Amino acid sequence: MTLLRATGLVKQYGHVKALNGADFDVAAGEVVALIGDNGAGKSTLVRMLSGSEQPDGGQILLDDEQVRLDTPAAARRLGIETVFQDLALAPHLDPVQNMYLGREIMRPGLLGRLGFMDTAAMRAGSRQAFEKLGATVRNLSGEVGSMSGGQKQGVAVARAAAWVSKVIFLDEPTAALGVVQTRNVLDLIRRVADEGIGVVFISHSMPHVMEVADRVQVMRQGRMVATYRAKDTNMEQLVAAMTGAFREQEAK
Amino acid sequence: MTSIAAKENDDTELLADDQPQGRLARLARLQALQIVLVLALIIVVFAVLRPTTFLTPFNIRGIVVNTSILAVLGVGMTFVIITGGIDLSIGSVLVFSGVIADKTMLLMGGKGWGTAIVGIVVACLCGLGWGLINGVLIARARVPPLIVTLGTLGMALGFSQIITGGIDLRDAPDVLVNSVGFGNIVGQIPTLSVIALLVVVLGGIVLHRTRFGLYTFAVGSNAEAGRRVGVRVDRHLIKVYALAGLVAGFAGILNLAFFQSTTISGQSNTNLNVIAGVVIGGTSLFGGVGSIFGTVIGLFIPSVLQNGFVILGVQSFWQQVVVGAVLIGAVFVDQARRAAALRGSSLQFPFLSRFGSGSRKVNR
Numbered sequence: 240m241t242l243l244r245a246t247g248l249v250k251q252y253g254h255v256k257a258l259n260g261a262d263f264d265v266a267a268g269e270v271v272a273l274i275g276d277n278g279a280g281k282s283t284l285v286r287m288l289s290g291s292e293q294p295d296g297g298q299i300l301l302d303d304e305q306v307r308l309d310t311p312a313a314a315r316r317l318g319i320e321t322v323f324q325d326l327a328l329a330p331h332l333d334p335v336q337n338m339y340l341g342r343e344i345m346r347p348g349l350l351g352r353l354g355f356m357d358t359a360a361m362r363a364g365s366r367q368a369f370e371k372l373g374a375t376v377r378n379l380s381g382e383v384g385s386m387s388g389g390q391k392q393g394v395a396v397a398r399a400a401a402w403v404s405k406v407i408f409l410d411e412p413t414a415a416l417g418v419v420q421t422r423n424v425l426d427l428i429r430r431v432a433d434e435g436i437g438v439v440f441i442s443h444s445m446p447h448v449m450e451v452a453d454r455v456q457v458m459r460q461g462r463m464v465a466t467y468r469a470k471d472t473n474m475e476q477l478v479a480a481m482t483g484a485f486r487e488q489e490a491k
Numbered sequence: 492m493t494s495i496a497a498k499e500n501d502d503t504e505l506l507a508d509d510q511p512q513g514r515l516a517r518l519a520r521l522q523a524l525q526i527v528l529v530l531a532l533i534i535v536v537f538a539v540l541r542p543t544t545f546l547t548p549f550n551i552r553g554i555v556v557n558t559s560i561l562a563v564l565g566v567g568m569t570f571v572i573i574t575g576g577i578d579l580s581i582g583s584v585l586v587f588s589g590v591i592a593d594k595t596m597l598l599m600g601g602k603g604w605g606t607a608i609v610g611i612v613v614a615c616l617c618g619l620g621w622g623l624i625n626g627v628l629i630a631r632a633r634v635p636p637l638i639v640t641l642g643t644l645g646m647a648l649g650f651s652q653i654i655t656g657g658i659d660l661r662d663a664p665d666v667l668v669n670s671v672g673f674g675n676i677v678g679q680i681p682t683l684s685v686i687a688l689l690v691v692v693l694g695g696i697v698l699h700r701t702r703f704g705l706y707t708f709a710v711g712s713n714a715e716a717g718r719r720v721g722v723r724v725d726r727h728l729i730k731v732y733a734l735a736g737l738v739a740g741f742a743g744i745l746n747l748a749f750f751q752s753t754t755i756s757g758q759s760n761t762n763l764n765v766i767a768g769v770v771i772g773g774t775s776l777f778g779g780v781g782s783i784f785g786t787v788i789g790l791f792i793p794s795v796l797q798n799g800f801v802i803l804g805v806q807s808f809w810q811q812v813v814v815g816a817v818l819i820g821a822v823f824v825d826q827a828r829r830a831a832a833l834r835g836s837s838l839q840f841p842f843l844s845r846f847g848s849g850s851r852k853v854n855r
Binding site: 356 | 697700701702703705708709711712713715716717719720721722779780
């Protein structure tokens with residue numbers, strides 16, 4: 240069942256057409272890899288679908304209903320979470336504070352109204368979220384800024400995964416990571432999808448794409464030029480599609 | 492979902508400082524605690540050199556009273572600096588609030604508590620007003636905090652001088668002077684300091700225990716991250732500067748009661764003294780880090796040095812030299828700590844940019 244579908248998205252920056260009628264779709268429990276050369280429009284597409292920016296034309300449908308994603312907050316309310324490349328974590332706060340920033344659990348009654356937070360509940364919730372994803376965040380009271388790239392990534396993904404109910408976008412989640420940490424993030428992606436969430440990730444790494452994705456959508460010059468089942472395709476085919484060297488052999 | 496144990500191979504060195512010890516280790520690394528040791532050392536040195544005069548109740552009372560008003564100002568400044576901003580206007584706002592409160596109380600006549608309470612409220616409102624002006628200009632008009640508060644520093648002082656013709660007013664009601672200015676709650680415990688302590692404790696609770704405090708840290712740490720998760724960064728900045736103004740206004744009435752004067756020309760270094768105390772106490776000018784406790788300790792260091800040098804018969808000008816050195820040392824330690832924690836991220840003075848650390852990126 241298709242969860243999120245975009246049709247004919249157009250976005251123009253000055254004279255540059257970043258998106259030129261791009262289509263996109265992701266189903267529940269599916270991992271979709273979004274690939275394409277630099278400037279193909281992958282990040283732009285994700286910004287449109289996560290509410291960071293608005294398309295100049297086209298439609299976005301969530302559960303077959305047209306939606307407007309005016310702000311990231313609006314997208315989040317609809318159950319769409321995004322992990323951007325810079326992760327958007329506050330480096331001086333600990334993982335729990337980052338996890339619940341903007342969505343704090345308040346104490347009941349008067350104390351809550353005075354602004355006091357239920358830190359125990361948030362700690363427990365964070366622990367649960369990290370454990371569920373197997374994220375290697377053990378020190379819940381250390382500053383996120385002093386943690387390794389893998390752990391930061393773990394916090395950011397776990398935060399998105401904890402709040403998401405429909406679709407999660409990951410912009411190059413493994414770009415800055417070592418071998419082991421990449422392994423963890425890829426496992427994490429699989430686990431999020433197993434919860435029935437649609438997972439979309441941008442990547443330049445073909446082996447990672449082939450490994451975790453159910454489906455690969457290829458972008459080129461602001462359009463979706465091909466979509467393949469990951470198990471029916473190969474690296475040559477993907478690279479050919481990305482560079483435009485393939486003949487109209489759009490697999491389904 | 493279930494294989495948690497299998498994933499423990501990532502960064503074993505960080506797993507070492509686990510929950511129970513993690514908190515302690517973090518506490519020990521706090522600059523505020525290192526600075527407590529510095530203060531303790533200074534006290535011990537003076538106590539050994541002048542055992543009969545330095546650690547007497549009378550002398551201690553003097554030090555505490557002299558630090559009280561600065562501590563009230565320090566509460567607001569700590570919030571502001573944690574957001575990555577700065578407030579240079581507090582000394583002038585203190586004077587302005589004192590002047591308006593004095594004028595109001597004079598108009599009302601009366602020397603009783605009724606008049607005094609009106610004066611307190613008026614002073615707080617004046618401070619709040621200046622704080623709101625600062626906040627709106629910084630958060631909405633996007634003028635850097637250094638410039639906005641430099642501007643309001645001049646404006647608040649200028650208005651005070653226009654209203655008074657440059658001559659200090661001395662019309663604090665007797666009840667205020669006798670209780671807040673000179674009075675003791677019990678024994679040798681000064682009322683002024685108890686009031687300051689209440690402000691400090693309240694400020695500490697708000698900063699370290701409430702959502703307001705958390706957002707203050709979050710805005711200073713990575714404003715963009717806050718914005719993405721729905722924190723109203725601009726609105727929060729306005730509130731923080733309003734709070735700094737409010738406590739400066741309150742300090743204005745305390746100042747009036749203590750000195751029985753609006754001290755128009757006596758506050759030109761107050762802002763810098765408070766900023767020095769806040770920074771010595773471990774609050775980072777780059778935002779995201781700080782504590783009220785550290786600020787109080789940081790403010791005591793100059794006071795104790797001043798007092799000690801007077802008792803020792805050393806020219807008290809030396810205090811400025813030593814405080815300057817301690818200040819630079821404190822910032823050096825902060826820098827080194829940051830460089831280690833956030834390797835690779837570019838360091839810049841955030842309050843010189845748009846507003847605080849708003850434009851700063853998280854390290855990738």
